[in-house]
Amino acid sequence: MNAGPISAAKADRGGRKLNRRLVPPQNGSMLFAETTAWWALDISAARPTIDAIVGGDAPTHWVEALLAGVTIADIDENNLHFLGPAGGRARMIGQPFTTFCPPESWQTGAEFILAAVANYPPGAAKSRPITSIAFRDGWAEVSTDEAHPDIVFIAVGGTVADDRSFWAVRASEERYRSLIHHLPGALLQVDSRAMTAIFDNLRDEGVADIGPYLDAHPELVDLSRKIVQVTDANRDALKLFGASHPEELIGAVDFLFAASFDTAKRVIITHFEGRRTYRETTKVSTFDGRLRDVEMVVTYPTPPERVDVTLISLDDITDRLRTEAQLRQLQADYTRATRISMLGELATSIAHEVNQPLSAIATNAETSLRWLSREEPNLVKVHQLTTRIAASARHASDIVQRIRNMAARRPPERVELDLNEVVEEALQFVRYEIESRSIELSVRRGRRLPPVLADRVQLQQVIVNLLLNAVQAQTGQEGLIDVSTFAALDGSVQCTIHDGGPGIANENLGRVFGSFFSTKEEGIGIGLAICQSIITAHGGTIVAANHPRGGAVFRFALPAAGKR
Structure with missing residues (x-):
């Protein structure tokens, strides 16, 4: 040398x-x-x-x-x-x-x-x-x-x-870098300029909607994951991916979309359309094999900003989603517990309802035996009685199935339902309670109601709970329960239950849906709270008020299917 x-x-x-x-x-x-x-x-x-x-x-x-x-x-x-x-x-x-x-x-x-x-x-x-x-x-x-x-x-x-x-320019740049590196939350700085020429060529070829094009040419998504480059990463990004040094993240963005190919596709579509930001919840794979749920926000530069700086922020929400899932499970357990508690309150009604078809079966069977014991059996009569026995058995089976559905542990299943049918099914649970107390029942069904998207059992639970409250609110010799359904002008489908009781004390109107609030001596105060959580989860609302002619009115509204 x-x-x-x-x-x-x-x-x-x-x-x-x-x-x-x-x-x-x-x-x-x-x-x-x-x-x-x-x-x-x-x-x-x-x-x-x-x-x-x-x-x-x-x-x-x-x-x-x-x-x-x-x-x-x-x-x-x-x-x-x-x-x-x-x-x-x-x-x-x-x-x-x-x-x-x-x-x-x-x-x-x-x-x-x-x-x-x-x-x-x-x-x-x-x-x-x-x-x-x-x-x-x-x-x-x-x-x-x-x-x-x-x-x-x-x-x-x-x-x-x-x-x-x-x-001087570099000093400003260093301040910017220092800010990025110390900001909370994972941040990646990305140079996505390599896609600009590709986009220009596609537009020259007449491609206006890149989504269908990517469906037909998935190799472009693969290419983008290799040519778009991470140029910097802050400390929280290293922590998220289990890296010890920024160099491990600098390079192709391929690792970012390893757990979600479709996320890369949607990011490309947003970039092609010239939008400023894109946000979605997705999954990322870390370098040590973990799968994390993240809220991803991509911010694209616009002139006169540096066109080589696209920022991707990643908020790790894995623990939050896990906690939310646990809360949903806890709520589901509470919901089922209130259904079982409600069935306990309806034990007399259930026994009466089951006894009706069983008594009919016994009576028709005994009568059938008598017709068969004659010197000349009347087979026509026996056929009629046997048909009635079979119908009563099916009725008893339906009652048992309704009770099992109400008590079963199962995930909610939302389907399109006719609210009038659900109200009629709920009334079958409490009809004996209403009749045994000589309560006058008025049911006004709205005509041509649009369907609602709901879980049948949960919606039944809400209506049965409100009906039970209405029954228990009656204090006089002659009670009244008025049930009505209708389609509201705002596009919702609504149900009101008006009882003939004393109404709700003004100081309690704002508390009736609170957890563990009850005016009953033996009540635990979760029934109405669960009703509110069910209706809210279905995108609806539920309110309580006092009727001008006396008594309490509970009204819930659900969005019509397709209107949520």
């Missing part, structure tokens, strides 16, 4: 005029002009790392490992203007390259050094377009000089936006 110029540069770090300046080779392909800035880098200390990388034994964080052995041998005046600190060139010579090179350019620098010194990987490009806050339409090239084998020259250039010192 010819150490003359290098030694001269290193020997005079105190600020005296250097005896000899390193210059890039003049017979290369680089174009040096006022808009070009170059580095002369001493890579002698990086030789062992370069050999290890080329030999297939690259360190885990190979970029930092390689650049740790790279120092500044010389720079030109433009670079000094852009990057030079107080004290100028003398303070930069001999210092680590990474002290003055922006971190987002480290990987490019490392790749250039490998290409120039070792042609690694074989045929690696020695020039490329770059993103630079100093240059517009930036480019970078690398070269070597046979006279100085341990010196690598890297030049960058482009159109200069202004003549401010890059040091």
